Amino acid sequence: AQKVTQAQTEISVVEKEDVTLDCVYETRDTTYYLFWYKQPPSGELVFLIRRNSFDEQNEISGRYSWNFQKSTSSFNFTITASQVVDSAVYFCALALEEWANNLFFGTGTRLTVIP
Amino acid sequence: GAVVSQHPSRVICKSGTSVKIECRSLDFQATTMFWYRQFPKQSLMLMATSNEGSKATYEQGVEKDKFLINHASLTLSTLTVTSAHPEDSSFYICSAWGLAGGPADTQYFGPGTRLTVL
Numbered sequence: 169a170q171k172v173t174q175a176q177t178e179i180s181v182v183e184k185e186d187v188t189l190d191c192v193y194e195t196r197d198t199t200y201y202l203f204w205y206k207q208p209p210s211g212e213l214v215f216l217i218r219r220n221s222f223d224e225q226n227e228i229s230g231r232y233s234w235n236f237q238k239s240t241s242s243f244n245f246t247i248t249a250s251q252v253v254d255s256a257v258y259f260c261a262l263a264l265e266e267w268a269n270n271l272f273f274g275t276g277t278r279l280t281v282i283p
Numbered sequence: 284g285a286v287v288s289q290h291p292s293r294v295i296c297k298s299g300t301s302v303k304i305e306c307r308s309l310d311f312q313a314t315t316m317f318w319y320r321q322f323p324k325q326s327l328m329l330m331a332t333s334n335e336g337s338k339a340t341y342e343q344g345v346e347k348d349k350f351l352i353n354h355a356s357l358t359l360s361t362l363t364v365t366s367a368h369p370e371d372s373s374f375y376i377c378s379a380w381g382l383a384g385g386p387a388d389t390q391y392f393g394p395g396t397r398l399t400v401l
Contacts, residue, residue: 203389211374213327213392259326271317271390275326 191260306377
């Protein structure tokens with residue numbers, strides 16, 4: 169069975185601080201895909217990143233970076249120099265198929281960035 | 284980028300009535316659409332998967348007679364909550380996944396529909 173755990177329910181940081189959102193996953197499959205989505209107060213989920221299990225390279229996109237470590241089954245997400253607009257709920261998800269037909273979501277981490 | 288719309292964004296109805304929610308992929312053809320339900324401060328729970336032209340596949344515990352899904356075209360899926368009750372009040376989110384030229388790297392989500400049943 170697949171499982172995604174986001175142990176941090178809520179995090180608050182002051183603007184410009186760095187923050188890391190943790191994601192731990194469980195699967196017995198050797199091929200899988202990991203995702204991060206952002207859900208701002210408006211409700212719409214915004215796709216941030218997809219990684220496959222064979223690519224452990226860390227990725228940086230602007231202020232966002234992702235650290236994928238198979239040894240610890242983790243796919244953590246760091247926001248540097250946080251901004252108020254980063255306030256949202258962030259979901260980590262796992263899929264077993266490349267085309268993400270069946271996404272297993274974590275419970276989400278609510279990030280509040282205080283100005 | 285891929286855009287998915289939902290209509291209505293909010294709906295309030297009386298107990299016992301039926302509500303229809305539309306999900307459209309605006310700039311790509313969606314081979315598969317998904318319907319999720321999200322309770323306050325909780326994660327998304329997949330309700331059903333629908334492929335164009337075929338019957339939807341429901342997750343365990345989801346009543347297919349209560350949540351009717353129709354995926355009549357490659358750009359439109361509808362979810363009808365029949366005889367809605369207060370416990371059906373929730374945030375319903377659709378997503379679309381495309382092939383045939385559409386984005387296929389992930390599901391693209393609609394903005395959600397907040398249903399309140401009085």
